[in-house]
Amino acid sequence: MPSRPSIPKGTRDFSTDEMLKRDLIFDTIKQVFKLYGYQPIETPAMENLTTLLGKYGEEGDKLLFRILNSGDFLAGIDNEDLLKREPSKLSSQLSEKGLRYDLTVPFARYVVQHRDEIVFPFKRYQIQPVWRADRPQKGRYREFFQCDVDVIGSDSLLNEYELIEIIDDIFERLKIATVIRINNRKILSGIACFIGEPDRITDITVAIDKLEKIGIQAVNEELRDKGISEEGVKKLQPFIQLKGDTWNKLSKLEEMLVQSETGKRGINEMRELFTYIKNSQLNCRVDLDLTLARGLNYYTGAIIEVRSKDVNIGSICGGGRYDNLTGVFGLEGVSGVGVSFGADRIYDVMNQLALFDNITSASSEVLVLNFGDAETKYALKILGILRKLGIKAELYPDPVKLKKQMSYADAKKIPYIIIAGEEEIKTEEVTIKNMSSGEQKKISLKDLNSYILSEIKVKG
C-alpha cells in the first residue's frame, strides 16, 4: 500500500467538526456586518501580477504565490536570459498571475475598476482566503481567511465609531472579552515633529511599538541605534510614558503638541471618536495607546487593534483609516476606513477558552434505524415528516446490525434515534429514544408532529 497522500505544508483540511466551529465565527461576523448595513463582495483568487506587485514591499513580492503561465511558458524567453538564472526576472516572464496576498489591494482594484457602478459611501465586507509563501509555523499558515469590513468615500469619524461598535458586538456575541487600543497617525506625526525628527516617524513608531515586549530601556537603545538624537530620545519619553485615562492623555498631548497643526487635528479626531465611545454602552474597554503603530505607512488617521483579555495571542482584529487606498490604481482622493478580523486566531482563542463546548452539532438530530427492505417504506415516510418540520434527519442506509447503527449515532452525537420495526409499523407507531438519557417512548405516527415540535425543536 502506498504512503498516505498529504497536502502542501502550511495548508489545512477542515473536518466537519472544525467547519462547525469556523462557521459559527464566520456566521456571527457576517450577521453583525449586515446588521450595520454592510454588503458582501468577492474577488477572484487570482489577480494580475501588475495589480499585486509593489504593493506589499520587497518582502511581500517574494511571498506572492505565482501561477505558471499555461501552454509554452518559455516561448518569450531567449536562451541567454534562461541561462542567467535570475529568479526574480524570470518569474515575471514565466508568470503573469498571482494568488491574492490580502483583501485590501484586490478591494482597491475593485473600487477603481467598478467605480461607475458603486454607490458611495461604499460599505462592503469580504470574507475569503488569502495566500502567502511564508515559512509555516504554529498559528501561521500559507492559506488563511481574512474577514475585512470597510467603508470608503466618507471622511466622517462616525465610520470609525461604527467599526468599534461592530468589533464590540462581534466579540460580545462570541463571548470573547477584549480590549480595543486606538492610536492616530496624525498624533504620531505631531510627536515626530515635536522631537525634531519629522522624517523618522516610521523608525520611531516601530521602536515604540515594541515597548510592551522589550521594555523602555531597549526601546530607547533602538531609537539611538536608528540615529535618533539624544535630545530627541529625551523629548520622546513623556509621550511613551504618558499615563492616565484617555481624556487625561489627550489634554496633556494638547499641551505638548500645541505647535503641530497635524498633531492637533489628530487630537481632535480622537476627542470626537472617544466622545462617541463615552456616550455608548460598549462591553469592551477602549484605550488610547500612543505605542500602537501597525503597518503605519499605510494609515493616515485612526489606527485600531483588538486583543483578547484572556489569551495572549497577539492581535485578533485590526485596521485603521487610509486616505489614499485607490491612488495607486489612479483614483485619487478616496478616503476609507476598515478593520480585518483574524478568523484563525479567533478560532484559537475560542478553543483555548472552551467557548465551542456548547455548540450544537450540525449533524442530524434524528437517526432512523434501518430494519431492511420491508420497513424502508415506513422509514422514508417518517423521514418526510421530520424534514418537513425542518428537523435534520437521516436513515441509516444499510440494514446492518442495530449495534453498529447505534454506534454510528453515538459517534456522530445524534441526540435521538427512531425505531420503526415490524411491531411499530403494525400499530402505526414509532419508538423514539433519547440517546443521552436513554429514555425511550412509543408514540403514534400522527402524534409525531407535535411530539417532535415540543421535544426536539425546543432543544435543538
Next chain:
Amino acid sequence: MPSRPSIPKGTRDFSTDEMLKRDLIFDTIKQVFKLYGYQPIETPAMENLTTLLGKYGEEGDKLLFRILNSGDFLAGIDNEDLLKREPSKLSSQLSEKGLRYDLTVPFARYVVQHRDEIVFPFKRYQIQPVWRADRPQKGRYREFFQCDVDVIGSDSLLNEYELIEIIDDIFERLKIATVIRINNRKILSGIACFIGEPDRITDITVAIDKLEKIGIQAVNEELRDKGISEEGVKKLQPFIQLKGDTWNKLSKLEEMLVQSETGKRGINEMRELFTYIKNSQLNCRVDLDLTLARGLNYYTGAIIEVRSKDVNIGSICGGGRYDNLTGVFGLEGVSGVGVSFGADRIYDVMNQLALFDNITSASSEVLVLNFGDAETKYALKILGILRKLGIKAELYPDPVKLKKQMSYADAKKIPYIIIAGEEEIKTEEVTIKNMSSGEQKKISLKDLNSYILSEIKVKG
C-alpha cells in the same frame, strides 16, 4: 490617468447585488444538505501535483493551474534540460503544487488521509471554487464554484434515492422546474456485451449521448466510423429507440439483456431505485434514459443528470455512483455516490426566469438621516434600538444635503428612512418615511420598538 486595472480573463468579481443572488443559491443548497444529515468539509486551494496529475486525463493535466515554486525555482534544473524547452517536463520541475481542478479528487485524497478519524458512512458536502485553464467563453469560467454532496462507505441504493430527494427539494425551493434523467453503467455494459462489442462501451455511449443533438442517422454514422460492426449498430437500434415509461423500458431491457449478469444487476438496481421514486412525492419528473453517459469511465452504477425544463442550458446538476474513488490513493473497496450542483448555471437559469426579482435586499432596512453634530447622539440612540431588534440599519455618515442622503437610500433600495432632526429630538419622536409609498409618520421614541416590529419586521 492610467488605464483601469482589470482581472485575469475567465475570472469574475461579484458585486453586492450578485452576491445576494449567489448567497440565496448557496444558502438553499447548504440548508437542504444539512436537512438530510450531510456536513461540510473544506480542503486547501492548492494540492500537491502528485495528488492531481493523471486523474483528469491528458487534457485535464494541461488545464491545471500550477504554482511556481518559491525561491530559486531553477536550482534543480541543469542547463541542458533548460535549453530543451519541454514545457511538460520543465513544469513538473518548476512547480510542485497546483490549484484544485474539481472537488472529487481532493475529497478522495481527504478520505484516504483522514480515514482513521472519519465515521462511515461519511455524508459530506463541500462548496468551494475550482480552477481550470480552459479557454474562457460564455458561461465557462476559469474560476467557478462546485457544490458537491456525497455519501461514501455504503452500497445501499437508498443513498441514490436520497440524492434524488435532495435534488428535488433544492430545485423546488429555488422554484426551478426540472427533469432528472437516470441511467446505469451496468446496463450500458450489458448492452455493449449484447451487441458483441464489450470493450467499446465508451465509444458506444459517447455516440449515443449525442442523440438529442445530432439525430439517429449521425449517431449511427459515428458508431460505424468508430469501427462498430454493421451487425452491432443494427442490434443497438432497439436500445436507442426504446420507448415507453420507465417500467416498460425496464421490462423490455430485461428481455433483451437476459444473458448479461451485469446488465441484469443494473436493471435490478434501477427497479429498486424507481420503486422508491414511485412511492415518493417528488415534484420533478424522473426518467430512465439509456442515452445518458456523463464521464462514464468514472461511474460504476447509477448516472444522474438534471436539466431545467424551461431554460436550455445543459446540465445544472449531475453525478453518480463510483465504486473505487479512493483506490487511486491506495484505499480499495470504498463505494460512494454523489452529485454536484452547478451554481453558475443555476444562477443563469434563475436570472433568465426572473426568479431573483422578489429577492429582499441584504442592504439596510432603515437609513437614519444625518443632520449634523447636534443630532448625532440622538441618531446613534435610534440605531441602537433598531439593531437590538435585529433591524439592519445605518446612519448616513456625513451631514450632507438631505437630497443626497435620500438618493443614497434610493440607489441602495433601503425601504425606510428615519428623520430625527431638532424638532423630533425636542418631542422625543422620530419621523419614519416609507420610501416606496412615500407615506410619512411621526411616532414617539418609546413606541419605536412596537412600530418597527409590526411594520418592518413583518415585511422584511
